[in-house]
Amino acid sequence: xxxxxxxxxxxxxxxxxxxxxxxxxxxxxxxxxxxxxxxxxxxxxxxxxxxxxxxxxxxxxxxxxxxxxxxxxxxxxxxxxxxxxxxxxxxxxxxxxxxxxxxxxxxxxxxxxxxxxxxxxxxxxxxxxxxxxxxxxxxxxxxxxxxxxxxxxxxxxxxxxxxxxxxxxxxxxxxxxxxxxxxxxxxxxxxxxxxxxxxxxxxxxxxxxxxxxxxxxxxxxxxxxxxxxxxxxxxxxxxxxxxxxxxxxxxxxxxxxxxxxxxxxxxxxxxxxxxxxxxxxxxxxxxxxxxxx
Amino acid sequence: xxxxxxxxxxxxxxxxxxxxxxxxxxxxxxxxxxxxxxxxxxxxxxxxxxxxxxxxxxxxxxxxxxxxxxxxxxxxxxxxxxxxxxxxxxxxxxxxxxxxxxxxxxxxxxxxxxxxxxxxxxxxxxxxxxxxxxxxxxxxx
Numbered sequence: 001x002x003x004x005x006x007x008x009x010x011x012x013x014x015x016x017x018x019x020x021x022x023x024x025x026x027x028x029x030x031x032x033x034x035x036x037x038x039x040x041x042x043x044x045x046x047x048x049x050x051x052x053x054x055x056x057x058x059x060x061x062x063x064x065x066x067x068x069x070x071x072x073x074x075x076x077x078x079x080x081x082x083x084x085x086x087x088x089x090x091x092x093x094x095x096x097x098x099x100x101x102x103x104x105x106x107x108x109x110x111x112x113x114x115x116x117x118x119x120x121x122x123x124x125x126x127x128x129x130x131x132x133x134x135x136x137x138x139x140x141x142x143x144x145x146x147x148x149x150x151x152x153x154x155x156x157x158x159x160x161x162x163x164x165x166x167x168x169x170x171x172x173x174x175x176x177x178x179x180x181x182x183x184x185x186x187x188x189x190x191x192x193x194x195x196x197x198x199x200x201x202x203x204x205x206x207x208x209x210x211x212x213x214x215x216x217x218x219x220x221x222x223x224x225x226x227x228x229x230x231x232x233x234x235x236x237x238x239x240x241x242x243x244x245x246x247x248x249x250x251x252x253x254x255x256x257x258x259x260x261x262x263x264x265x266x267x268x269x270x271x272x273x274x275x276x277x278x279x280x281x282x283x284x285x286x287x288x289x290x291x292x293x
Numbered sequence: 294x295x296x297x298x299x300x301x302x303x304x305x306x307x308x309x310x311x312x313x314x315x316x317x318x319x320x321x322x323x324x325x326x327x328x329x330x331x332x333x334x335x336x337x338x339x340x341x342x343x344x345x346x347x348x349x350x351x352x353x354x355x356x357x358x359x360x361x362x363x364x365x366x367x368x369x370x371x372x373x374x375x376x377x378x379x380x381x382x383x384x385x386x387x388x389x390x391x392x393x394x395x396x397x398x399x400x401x402x403x404x405x406x407x408x409x410x411x412x413x414x415x416x417x418x419x420x421x422x423x424x425x426x427x428x429x430x431x432x433x434x
Binding site: 043044045046048049061062067098127 | 317318320321324370371372373374375377409410411412415
């Protein structure tokens with residue numbers, strides 16, 4: 001009972017257009033059975049100021065993380081969350097959010113750990129929807145509890161841990177943080193949050209492609225050819241590469257993971273969510289500083 | 294431990310008194326009550342950006358000669374959490390003396406009970422705002 005693929009995303013030539021919908025598509029399908037719209041933002045209060053009618057809020061910090069194990073929720077808790085949000089296993093879930101869909105992409109990546117079959121991003125996210133003057137409401141829906149099975153999380157396909165990255169050294173790595181964080185220079189700036197890492201720099205061999213360069217001015221993803229130029233021309237990747245992406249805690253790199261996996265069609269992309277907060281602090285783990293490329 | 298100025302103490306108590314879910318609503322309201330910027334700060338002249346915030350946030354502090362401190366904040370509507378933090382500081386510290394502002398413990402925000410709702414990174418934005426307010430008060434005193 002999946003909803004149709006957005007023809008606009010299809011004509012853009014992306015590898016997996018079924019993972020992306022335009023604002024026009026969403027406006028047209030809003031309210032249809034089988035569709036659940038999810039807002040996931042960096043700013044925890046934004047949903048409460050107005051959201052896409054009928055959408056439910058998912059907060060990455062309080063709802064997707066396990067506060068004790070520094071991990072994502074398990075199958076039981078994910079199922080409970082889905083039921084509470086009115087999402088069933090065959091729902092088409094469209095996720096959108098603020099800041100170029102940064103946190104929306106992160107939520108989508110977590111949904112992917114549980115293999116939710118049909119989960120899509122709203123191209124342009126919240127900013128584009130609002131800029132087009134489309135309806136936002138403060139009315140909070142009361143979802144009808146849905147049936148969602150307990151599915152065991154599968155970390156093997158799209159998630160990398162520190163040991164995986166150590167074993168991966170010498171293979172393609174993309175660091176999506178700002179150039180200053182990448183070179184290591186930012187840790188020396190006064191009055192700036194140090195993000196809890198004792199060393200500045202990057203994973204040896206990583207190429208720096210700041211995550212937001214994949215987004216256009218209006219927060220939509222850049223056209224296929226521009227994305228290819230960025231990651232293949234610029235950073236030297238090829239579609240058959242085994243790639244690990246990372247940032248500070250794995251949120252910004254989820255956005256790049258989405259681009260490489262669903263827009264460019266790479267088969268083997270893993271997000272290292274331990275990212276710099278873990279790598280930069282780890283004993284006997286090598287780093288590199290400077291521009292490196 | 295130094296006492297908070299009475300209005301700030303009141304804000305802290307309001308937050309502590311309600312259930313976690315309602316604290317977010319309170320934070321939203323604090324941001325909505327943030328007054329508009331006076332004309333003299335148009336184009337943000339003389340305002341300082343708080344880089345630590347996840348969204349653009351500018352502030353200005355005016356200190357009257359041996360008198361009260363006035364606080365001004367500019368944060369976009371798309372950043373209601375940041376606006377909420379600014380609202381807390383504005384409501385809690387507007388009209389306080391320089392000494393009172395400087396005496397506010399840097400970690401007073403811990404008492405708001407927001408840690409379970411708002412990520413540490415976001416909360417650091419609030420700490421940074423207070424640090425910069427104090428910096429401006431010191432510079433003006």
